[in-house]
Amino acid sequence: MDVAGAPYEVRIAPGLIDRAGAEIRAFVRKDRVPVITDANVAQAWRARVDTAFEAAGLTAQWLILPAGESTKSWLYLAEVVDFLIACEIERKDRVVALGGGVIGDLVGFAASMVKRGCGFIQIPTTLLAQVDSSVGGKTAINTPAGKNLVGAFHQPALVLADPDALDSLPLRETRAGYAEVVKYGLIDDPEFFAWCEENGPRLLAGDREARVTAIARSVAAKARIVAEDEKETTGVRALLNLGHTFGHALEAETGFSDRLLHGEGVALGMVLAARFSVRLGLMNGQDAERIAAHIGAVGLPASLSALSLTCDGARLADHMLHDKKMDAGTLPFLLLRGIGQTFLARDVDLADVAAFLDDELKR
Template identity: 80%
Template sequence: MAVIPVAIAGAPYEVRIEAGLLARAGEHCRPFLRKNRVAIVTDENVAAEWQAPVTASFDAVGIASDWLILPPGESTKGWEQLARVVDWLLALEVERKDNIVALGGGVIGDLTGFAASMVKRGCGFIQIPTTLLAQVDSSVGGKTAINTPAGKNLVGAFHQPSLVLADPLALDTLPLRDTRAGYAEVVKYGLIDDAPFFEWCEANGAKLLAGDSAARETAIAKSVAAKARIVAADEKETAGIRALLNLGHTFGHALEAETGFSDRLLHGEGVALGMVLAARFSARQGLMSGQDAGRIVAHMEAVGLPSSLKALGLDCSGRRLSDHMLHDKKMDAGTLPFLLLRGIGETFLAKDVDLNEVAAFLDEELRG
């Protein structure tokens, strides 16, 4: 089992990575539970696969489980379901020192973590991520949030989990499209500051997506270690270090908004295309070589992730997409910092990007 510490000042925790952890969830969670009951939030798809074995794992250590099963999908991450989770936890008389469990992908982790940050002014929670995206990204670092009509993740809180359990076997139950979407966040860590890891992705990405267990465990452990290092240095994104984790997200969130935060474009697919656009824009600005930008495009194509804005088939202008960016939570004093690249493994925060240039660039990309 790989155990990766996340050294957050005042709230350190571990990420444990091993095949079979879901079947032993109760054993790992038991030391973090004060009572003989635990509240578990999940969605319908995850419950169909994992409710029975996870319940059995808690039963085996003398813990009864209460389950709240929500609808699947991005639309669950909003006010209505947040209120439902909070009211349910209060009805169960959850206390501040209790830990609840978030079992699912990024939507469930974000929603449950945010609810935990609010109940009794903050109770504990344990993340058990069941998608690749959640295992390598959203379950680590304490960002919790919901979406609103104004934009994605605009209402939330920093609230660190008490423990994260990542079981690569959970990925066997996912559609390939969902695993691909999560893989975009794996590639991101190579593009941020680890060129050798991007090379590893080029060599092993197809094996990971095909189900190779060793490749999956390596990718999860490497990604979690990279994120743990970054969030420990800048927990609340105030020093400019954690912002590097947003590579591809400014473009990606605009695309998600334009497609209605729907299954037309999954979050990870938006990030993948966002990283392509960040690379191509960086090359257009003379910041990185066209050869490096081409490698990024080629790898996304090779693993079946979106690599062309024109292919998305949007009926909008570059200006409309750039206007979506004005609602980005990273806006600071009226300006929007962009994550751009000087090369593979050389991401940096640019604070002088002209949105008019971005709009013109996006018009060109929309035309192909």
């Protein structure tokens, strides 16, 4: 990727984690390298990373955090910062984030602050992180008021996306990441959405070729958008938030818990964005139901009834008031005119959203 004159590589290949030491050797100045991960990833990959580092003359300094969305918090941000300072990290050093989107976001944000900004390397171990959160430079933590409300733009020095890492994931986690793959087709590439319809089941079943193709096409799509609008100032990068406004509200209502994974929220959010677009007369119902059919066919939630929520539409809409995209009291919405025709709408009335969600809750 080449973002704001600071290019970095995104390497996509099987076996990258087992070669991690050699892959990062040219990017680190010291033999001791801080590596931050969560307990689940450590159980699956720590020994192999240690072996890979030792083969390259490196030693990993480990910080292992609890797994789960709740780790993206002030509490663990402070722990990461204190750990990096204790490791005597310097501004030209790099820390490794080994894990999914939670670890990548948390470590990237900490790296943006320590010594007023040190470098970091992403080794994403989930499909969601490989196709979306590990590239583009958005880092953040959650607060009680909402998701990703405190953060910074901080680009990694290198991303190593190893599709073999997905073999250690529960199917639910891979499905959640797949939602972000589908997103790129819905934004502006209807041919890629058709590819997903045909190949999504193969990807989820473990087909290596399908995984590499999906990761490469998703990263290329995100790189193109981020290079045009790194810090979301023109509205182009906002297209990457398709499904996220609805999804984040659902995550907030379910307590940012395992009850609804981020990717599951995005998947349902894209279905809702399409159906709301139909309600506004922007999109035909056939396209919206085609989206819902594919989301549901791969095992992702495609209706609000699947969540068994006890709230009303107004409560879900209230969560949106804390969305980080709020601008002068209005909330831009990502809507669709068709598959591959996403656009940013700035005239959506949250009362209309609440009424729509009331109807969807009864669907």
